[in-house]
Amino acid sequence: MTGIAPQLRIPVGIVVERQKAISVWADFLWRPIAVLAGVPDTPLWTLLSEESGRATFYAGAADIELHRAEAANYRRNLESGKPMLWVALQPTGGEPPYRLSAVTADPAEGEGFTEAGQAIVDAVPMTAALHEAVAAFVAAHPSDTQFEKRQRDRADLEALGRRRRGGPR
Secondary structure, three states: OOOOOOOEEEEEEEEEEEEEOOOOOOOEEEEEEEEEEEOOOOOOOEEEEEEOOEEEEEEEEEEEEEOHHHHHHHHHHHHOOOOEEEEEEEEOOOOOOEEEEEEEOOHHHHHHHHHHOOOEEEEEEOOHHHHHHHHHHHHHOOOOOOOOOOOOOOOOHHHHOOOOOOOOO
């Protein structure tokens, strides 16, 4: 979510879950639980299922923005063995209770979503179709900066300025 235009946008839909809370401070707990490859033709906050104190809703659509400069982060996410997408929901103070604010495949950016303090941020598994799209992007944008260990120069003992006894300082 930088000021630089992304090289690729992948539209996705997000499913959230509402669960009855066991707390005196909150009635319900909300969390994103799934990402849909593509955007369904479904109105926002459509109830998808409801059973035993849990309900799922279609929270809306967002774009996963892929930037060439973050390809190394996407690569690490894919190589983790369990690639994830990070979803951020912002409270609205009304109905619906949350709005979908962002979805990312960059773990560092996902962590950054938590800094706002009020957002609900959770990681959801990446679908196979999204995994393929992100992997193709990473393959097309290899990291151009590789770590190169530098060698330190050896100290030049003659240049250290040996001083004679009794001489000027």
